Amino acid sequence: MNKMPNWADTILVPLLSLLLAAVISGVVIALIGHNPIYALKLMVSGALGTSTNFSYTLYYATNFIFTGLAVAVAYHARMFNIGGEGQAYIGGLGAALACLYIPWPHWTLALIGGGLAAAIFGAAWAAIPAYLQAKRGSHIVITTIMFNYMSYPVVNYLLNGPIKAEGMEPATPSFAAEIALPNLSAILGTFGIAFSDRGPANFALVIALLACVGVWILIWRTKLGYETRAFGESESAAKYAGINPTKIIMIAMLISGALAGMMAINNVMGEAERLVLNAVEGAGFIGIAVALMGRNHPLGILIAALLFGILYQGGAELSAELRIPREMVTVIQALVILFTGALDNMVRMPIEKLFLSLRRKEAK
Amino acid sequence: MTLFTKFFGATAALALTAGAAAADPAIIFDLGGKFDKSFNEAAFTGATKWAEETGGTFAEFEISSDAQREQAIRRFAEEGYNPIVMAGFSWGTPLATVAEEYPDLKFSIIDMVVDAPNVQSVVFNEHEGSYLVGMLAAMASEDGTVGFIGGMDIPLIRKFACGYAQGALAVNPDATVLANMTGTTPAAWNDPVKGSELTLAQISQGADVIYAAAGGTGVGVLQTAADQGVYSIGVDSNQNYMHPGSVLTSMLKRVDTAVYDAFTAGTELEAGFNVMGLDNGGVGYALDEFNAELITADMQAAVDAASAAIAAGEISVHDYMSDETCPVLEF
Numbered sequence: 001m002n003k004m005p006n007w008a009d010t011i012l013v014p015l016l017s018l019l020l021a022a023v024i025s026g027v028v029i030a031l032i033g034h035n036p037i038y039a040l041k042l043m044v045s046g047a048l049g050t051s052t053n054f055s056y057t058l059y060y061a062t063n064f065i066f067t068g069l070a071v072a073v074a075y076h077a078r079m080f081n082i083g084g085e086g087q088a089y090i091g092g093l094g095a096a097l098a099c100l101y102i103p104w105p106h107w108t109l110a111l112i113g114g115g116l117a118a119a120i121f122g123a124a125w126a127a128i129p130a131y132l133q134a135k136r137g138s139h140i141v142i143t144t145i146m147f148n149y150m151s152y153p154v155v156n157y158l159l160n161g162p163i164k165a166e167g168m169e170p171a172t173p174s175f176a177a178e179i180a181l182p183n184l185s186a187i188l189g190t191f192g193i194a195f196s197d198r199g200p201a202n203f204a205l206v207i208a209l210l211a212c213v214g215v216w217i218l219i220w221r222t223k224l225g226y227e228t229r230a231f232g233e234s235e236s237a238a239k240y241a242g243i244n245p246t247k248i249i250m251i252a253m254l255i256s257g258a259l260a261g262m263m264a265i266n267n268v269m270g271e272a273e274r275l276v277l278n279a280v281e282g283a284g285f286i287g288i289a290v291a292l293m294g295r296n297h298p299l300g301i302l303i304a305a306l307l308f309g310i311l312y313q314g315g316a317e318l319s320a321e322l323r324i325p326r327e328m329v330t331v332i333q334a335l336v337i338l339f340t341g342a343l344d345n346m347v348r349m350p351i352e353k354l355f356l357s358l359r360r361k362e363a364k
Numbered sequence: 365m366t367l368f369t370k371f372f373g374a375t376a377a378l379a380l381t382a383g384a385a386a387a388d389p390a391i392i393f394d395l396g397g398k399f400d401k402s403f404n405e406a407a408f409t410g411a412t413k414w415a416e417e418t419g420g421t422f423a424e425f426e427i428s429s430d431a432q433r434e435q436a437i438r439r440f441a442e443e444g445y446n447p448i449v450m451a452g453f454s455w456g457t458p459l460a461t462v463a464e465e466y467p468d469l470k471f472s473i474i475d476m477v478v479d480a481p482n483v484q485s486v487v488f489n490e491h492e493g494s495y496l497v498g499m500l501a502a503m504a505s506e507d508g509t510v511g512f513i514g515g516m517d518i519p520l521i522r523k524f525a526c527g528y529a530q531g532a533l534a535v536n537p538d539a540t541v542l543a544n545m546t547g548t549t550p551a552a553w554n555d556p557v558k559g560s561e562l563t564l565a566q567i568s569q570g571a572d573v574i575y576a577a578a579g580g581t582g583v584g585v586l587q588t589a590a591d592q593g594v595y596s597i598g599v600d601s602n603q604n605y606m607h608p609g610s611v612l613t614s615m616l617k618r619v620d621t622a623v624y625d626a627f628t629a630g631t632e633l634e635a636g637f638n639v640m641g642l643d644n645g646g647v648g649y650a651l652d653e654f655n656a657e658l659i660t661a662d663m664q665a666a667v668d669a670a671s672a673a674i675a676a677g678e679i680s681v682h683d684y685m686s687d688e689t690c691p692v693l694e695f
Contacts, residue, residue, distance in 0.1 A: 168520060174457075276454070323423075
């Protein structure tokens with residue numbers, strides 16, 4: 001039996017955690033000599049105030065949805081995939097290769113081809129740690145971290161040599177203009193909604209939302225999802241029930257890697273339209289926080305990703321507007337992660353007790 | 365009127381517009397941040413120097429993501445800052461887009477070329493400055509083995525290494541030049557521990573002068589060289605003071621001058637291509653009270669002669685980035 005109603009678990013607890021994080025952040029901002037209320041306003045209006053700003057928020061959120069889903073899918077099989085960073089980077093390589101060397105006639109085909117390449121590359125990068133875990137028992141946390149570090153020199157080597165564009169910068173040439181994904185303003189424009197065309201949000205957002213639905217169906221509405229969850233809850237029980245652990249580990253990790261790789265649809269194909277160094281920029285790690293905060297449920301991940309998008313974009317505006325160092329913004333972001341992720345029980349326990357005591361009273 | 369536009373209209377009213385600064389200059393730093401003890405910090409130094417001398421104010425911003433580049437330039441452009449200076453080759457593509465949108469504003473980009481009527485592109489002849497310190501290294505070396513430790517393995521750093529090797533070999537054709545890169549990620553710019561390990565490795569191979577072109581990693585190189593009693597060479601800023609008697613010299617890349625000049629020119633900033641080389645003091649080697657005893661009169665004469673010859677075009681130093689090969693060094 002649940003200790004507290006569903007709404008308290010999914011809404012009240014995160015909201016209170018956020019509030020606590022906001023209060024502490026406010027104290028930090030006051031300590032460096034700024035008005036916390038004004039700073040909060042700046043952050044909110046910076047993230048949501050204009051459609052250009054909102055477009056940046058959505059762009060970051062799209063990245064986090066992909067990496068958050070990647071962590072969640074693996075997590076349902078009790079695999080802690082912290083290799084999203086490397087998988088997304090290698091996925092970017094796949095997308096870049098597909099977009100550079102195949103002359104797609106139309107962006108829709110490029111989206112399918114490039115997206116598939118990104119997913120396959122990302123999955124392949126997750127496959128080796130998955131195999132090592134399934135067959136050799138090498139811990140997935142260690143191996144996926146190692147694969148993050150291995151992805152950097154691989155892409156760096158390629159960007160400095162074989163696929164480098166002319167000039168100073170270690171980056172691939174830009175993709176052909178005709179395969180650029182439509183940005184959000186073009187998509188919303190067809191529905192008669194005015195939206196700034198200066199932001200980076202693009203068609204990948206649609207794919208991310210579809211991925212949310214897809215993951216929900218996969219985990220809660222398919223046999224494979226059932227097996228994955230059963231395996232995640234108890235490996236020995238799952239084995240007894242005839243579920244093949246190797247198969248579940250491999251499939252969950254391959255899907256996880258593919259989702260992380262598909263982040264490239266957003267940052268490589270949608271935004272930069274080329275592959276640059278360090279293209280993932282930590283989104284793979286933010287995905288862990290997003291999945292934790294979203295309770296590994298697609299809807300929760302969607303909301304958490306949006307929140308992190310707001311923190312990223314609002315934080316940038318905050319540091320530009322108040323001329324505070326960007327490290328201060330990182331502190332605020334870290335506080336939110338700390339309270340919503342790591343210190344979750346601090347808020348949860350008292351609320352659980354509160355609900356239990358309320359219930360006892362009702363029972364009397 | 366859709367729900368969306370209403371929503372944005374309402375929240376936009378909340379947004380506080382920043383006071384538009386009448387033609388104040390602005391500077392945008394690259395991902396390394398303005399206190400990287402190297403490239404970005406040199407840019408910051410130049411901007412600060414301008415502010416102190418003129419009493420003017422300038423706007424600044426440190427980006428934390430590649431996606432913020434266009435956003436950052438546009439934000440300053442919309443607020444009317446002029447000129448807008450940015451340091452780093454990664455600004456090329458976003459600046460090309462934004463410069464077109466604001467034809468009345470002036471932009472300056474360091475380490476990259478953007479061909480637009482309102483953009484000044486400042487590039488440095490790092491290979492020339494490195495050539496000079498390479499000569500000094502070979503002259504100071506006792507066993508003819510000199511080392512190079514780069515930061516992240518990118519063409520720009522290979523350009524430093526290639527110029528250095530050419531200078532060393534010009535003095536001593538039998539010299540051995542060891543070259544190592546710290547890493548392949550941006551973390552390589554700030555890894556003094558690994559810099560220290562590479563220094564020890566090069567010393568064990570006989571190097572007795574080591575040139576660090578590695579941002580914050582160089583701090584470890586210089587420290588270890590001082591501990592082990594060999595010479596080191598600093599980069600970008602004058603780092604001679606860090607270990608007097610051990611830092612042989614520093615290869616100066618005057619990013620600060622470039623920013624200072626752009627700020628001083630203000631709205632009159634001249635668009636076009638600005639090469640900062642030996643001939644206009646954009647690069648050079650540092651000579652001050654901390655290394656006066658290390659650089660003999662003969663060494664100085666030889667380097668100054670070479671410097672004049674390069675400036676006059678009599679010696680041509682191969683630029684790695686011109687064809688991505690180095691005739692004297694294998695990477």
